[in-house]
Amino acid sequence: MSLVKIKKVESRNDLKTFIDFHYDLYEGNAYDVPNLFSDEMNTLSRDKNAAFDFCEAEYYLAYKEGRLVGRVAAIINHKANERWGRKSVRFGWIDFVDDREVSAALLKAVEDYGRQKGMNEIVGPLGFTDMDPEGMLTWGFDELGTMPTIYNYPYYPEHVEAMEGYDVDNKYVEYKIMVPKEMPERYAKLADMIQKRYNLRVRKLTKKDIFEGGYGKRIFKLINDTYKDLYGYSELTDRQVNQYIDMYFKMLDLDLITVIEDAGADNKLAGIGVTMPSLSKALQKCKRGRLFPFGWWHVLRALKFRQTEGTDLLLVGFLPEYRAKGANVLLFYDLIPRYNAHGIKWGESQVEMESNAHVQSQWEAFDTHLHKRRKCYKKFI
Numbered sequence: 001m002s003l004v005k006i007k008k009v010e011s012r013n014d015l016k017t018f019i020d021f022h023y024d025l026y027e028g029n030a031y032d033v034p035n036l037f038s039d040e041m042n043t044l045s046r047d048k049n050a051a052f053d054f055c056e057a058e059y060y061l062a063y064k065e066g067r068l069v070g071r072v073a074a075i076i077n078h079k080a081n082e083r084w085g086r087k088s089v090r091f092g093w094i095d096f097v098d099d100r101e102v103s104a105a106l107l108k109a110v111e112d113y114g115r116q117k118g119m120n121e122i123v124g125p126l127g128f129t130d131m132d133p134e135g136m137l138t139w140g141f142d143e144l145g146t147m148p149t150i151y152n153y154p155y156y157p158e159h160v161e162a163m164e165g166y167d168v169d170n171k172y173v174e175y176k177i178m179v180p181k182e183m184p185e186r187y188a189k190l191a192d193m194i195q196k197r198y199n200l201r202v203r204k205l206t207k208k209d210i211f212e213g214g215y216g217k218r219i220f221k222l223i224n225d226t227y228k229d230l231y232g233y234s235e236l237t238d239r240q241v242n243q244y245i246d247m248y249f250k251m252l253d254l255d256l257i258t259v260i261e262d263a264g265a266d267n268k269l270a271g272i273g274v275t276m277p278s279l280s281k282a283l284q285k286c287k288r289g290r291l292f293p294f295g296w297w298h299v300l301r302a303l304k305f306r307q308t309e310g311t312d313l314l315l316v317g318f319l320p321e322y323r324a325k326g327a328n329v330l331l332f333y334d335l336i337p338r339y340n341a342h343g344i345k346w347g348e349s350q351v352e353m354e355s356n357a358h359v360q361s362q363w364e365a366f367d368t369h370l371h372k373r374r375k376c377y378k379k380f381i
Helices: 012-025 037-044 078-084 100-116 155-162 185-198 207-211 215-227 238-248 280-284 295-303 328-341 357-361
Strands: 004-008 055-064 067-077 088-096 121-124 136-139 167-178 200-203 257-262 268-277 310-318 346-348 368-380
Touching (some): 004 100, 012 037, 012 055, 067 078, 088 100, 100 155, 136 155, 155 368, 207 215, 215 238, 215 268, 215 310, 268 328, 280 295, 310 328
Antiparallel strands (some): 004 055, 067 088, 121 368, 167 346, 167 368, 200 257, 268 310
């Protein structure tokens, strides 16, 4: 008889316990970058996250001998299932102590939920959509995490891979990309040629452009068009787009966001690069994910005063017809001198599918280091 008891999250206090477990499990860890408590509450709350328009979810806590020892979210993204012809229940927000009875009980809770809802497979770690962190870290445990990704202890994948029926469903890689101190001559020549030959141009945005001029929605339309064929992607709805515009663009440094337009096609968006100063160190100083009393100062220093040497490449995407034209060169041509001016020495690529050679090829001109690997797992239920 299992000593692990599974409790479904049923109240706001339960949800707080669910979120706080991560801070307890990773307290003092040098590599974990905890999310803000307020962001986690907004994402996991049915009345605040627009993804619940097409998703449903339950959250579970695991107790053993009266002690909280794990947590997991069970998520069904109906839009993604319809798009990809699957009946998947996703597991996400999974954390557990190094006890295989605990991890097995948590995933069984997700499997049972999926069966009750008519699903025939469990996949993860995945969030509600691609805007949430995904993929279990399997290599690079001694590398600092990032805000948009998951950090986990080395025993996590060991547990999953030891369970009967679980296979790898997708693999990811992440790169650390060094910012050159001077613009590579090749990029300067290519940028000049591409602008002249294809009538492409760099556009820097203002807050008015984003919130009143429609560029915020145009950016996310581009993201939908660019990411539509990626693993597990579900198109962002208008309500989600509005939510993300309000959530992110109010705090982002627009100097580190670059739009590439086609001046010969009514300024059609060809590509976008949304980057931001790394918040990894700042978030580690936010006690238990709280901005108060002192966490806000560390986040502000990183965002507004750029007191960081790294940048996170949050969203980089180009329409297929512009990739072959080398439009991404214009993105780097614009951002490299800005990074140098701000003292930024390296960037994080975030998760890229291991099989996506085209995306990885854009880093070939840089000094790069493949420093993290991830997996999503699947089991038929």
